Amino acid sequence: MQMDYSIFSNFHGQLLVGFSGGADSTALLLMAARGSEKSGCGLLAVHFNHHLRGRESDLEAENAEKFARKLNVKFLKIDLHISPGGNLESRARQARLEKWKELCKNYSDPVVLLGHHLDDRIENLFIRIGRGSNASGLTGMQLYSVVGGVKFFRPLLIHTRSEIEEFLKENGITSWAVDSSNLSGDFTRNALRNKILPEFYRLFSGGKKAVAATLENLAYDAAYLDETAMNYYNNADDRYEQSFWYLHRDKAMICRMLRLLCKEFFNDDSPLTAGAIHHFADMVENQKSGICMLDEKRILHFSGGMIYPHRELPEKILWNWREKRSIVWGSWRFTAEMITELPENITLYQACFNVAELPEILEIGVPEEGEKMVPFGRKSAVKIKDLRIKRKIAAFPVNPVLRTTQKQALFLPGIRHSGEYPVTPGKPGIMISAEKIKDFAGKTCKK
Incomplete structure (x- = not known):
């Protein structure tokens, strides 16, 4: 089997190879070691020990390290402790992804190489069919992909398992790790590999190449639908x-x-x-x-x-506006400014108070259940919820409340302010302004 080493000329950063020690990842590491010599990329073999098979798992890790050293490739073992139980394969995959994310932060332009091959892609197709996936899901295992910000590349995806084993033998490699659980029918993928797919290939003469053609056709459909959806969304x-x-x-x-x-x-x-x-x-x-x-x-x-x-709402905070003229609570910034007279036009995001009477320590937080405020110009208290509804402001995202430490509501940005601590004509006052500095998607608001 001929390997295309020229693909490595496309990479200029760090290459991280997922290396289990099995046939596919052994071929991948051998291929990457040769290809990276020409491209000048850094190379690191990464072995995940899931500790699911006792001594067998540890022995695989030891042998994987020996092979990497034989190729003069740096080796890193990462221990993952996945508890046995349901969704084992999915939980292990997610745990590996989190580790890839952490690892990639240490390198410039990192790319993770995985040894998935055509047999894996076909097995993935059948598993996704059983889960009701759409065309994008059925063809999710691609040559290039980005998941969680991590760039993945699968150079063996067009080759079958038997072709990969043939490549190893041609290069004098006759032994590799074989997970004993791969021979069991206990896991969905193993049942497909050992029972269902052999019978499928016996019934359909086109075999793996025919399924590969189906995957390519589905991928064309998925790409068109994905692009159409992106255009709708972005525009x-x-x-x-x-x-x-x-x-x-x-x-x-x-x-x-x-x-x-x-x-x-x-x-x-x-x-x-x-x-x-x-x-x-x-x-x-x-x-x-x-x-x-x-x-x-x-x-x-x-x-x-x-x-x-959904965002976790910030805890309430105390604000000494005399010592600190500006403070941030969640996506809001409150600012205190001395004034000598009342401004002509006060917005719903501003409130003025008597500087001599306003308590110097205030509280900022979310509206509490049943909380009330006496609005400016009113004598009786009104529920904050009713004031919000009158302004036709949705309950979420939450607008904060500025109150005294005695739970006296003073200011509801965008809604109302109270008549407490009014500014005395001819005497200095304090104007408190509130502005939203981030939108609900967490992006900085434009001024």
Whole structure:
């Protein structure tokens, strides 16, 4: 089998090779060692020891290090302690991804090389079929991909497992690690590899090459749909509005644009479950308000016809405005400015108080349940919730409350301010201004 070493001329940074010691990763490391000599790239073999098979796992790590040293390649072993149980393969994959993220931070322009081959890609296709994936999911294992900010490259993806083993033998390598669990039918992928796919190939004479052709055709369809969804999403000024999603609620588009939204809000575009996508589509179609939990880390708020990312609300803070004239709470900045007379036009984001009477230590936080304020010009207290609704301001994202340490609400930016501690004509006052410095996506607001 001929390997194309010229592909390494495209890389100029650090190459990190996922090296288990199995046939595929052994061939990959050999290929990378030869290719990186010409390109001048740095090379590091990275071995993950999952500690799932006792001494067998440790022995594989030792042999992997010996082989890397034989090739004069730097070696790094990373210990992962994955508890046995459900979704083992998925949990192990996620744990490895987190380690790749950490590792890549230490290098300039890093690329992770993985030894996936055509057999892996076919197995992945059948697994995704069983999970109800769309065309993008079915063809998710690509030559190049970026996941969680990590760049992955799979140079063996067009070669079969048998071709890779042939390449090793041609280069005098006759032994490699064989995971004993690969021979078991206990795991989904192993059952496919050892039982289902051999029978499938027996029934269909086209074999692996025919399935590979199907994957390529699906990839063309997926690329077109992904590009169309990206154009819709990037060209829309109203993409945070439920109405935008309602207009583009076609299932082929909504799942792809939702993934782009997750990338923007959470920097995480990993695939969502069918249930999560259905939940999102249901809230859009029925114009619901409330929380849409896509998974444990990606949570959306539907409020006032808008879609917001869930953010942990900041704890309340104390502010000594005499000592510190500006303070930040969450996405808001409060500023205290001395004034000699009342400004002619005061906005809803400004409030003026008597500098001699206003307590020097104030509190900034979220509105509390049932909290009230006596608005300027009124004698009786009104619930903050009612003031917010009157201004037609959604419950989320939350506007802060400036109050005394005795829980007396003074200022609701964008809504109202109280009549407490009024400015005395002819005497100095203090004007407190509030401005939003970040939008709900966490981006800096333009002034």
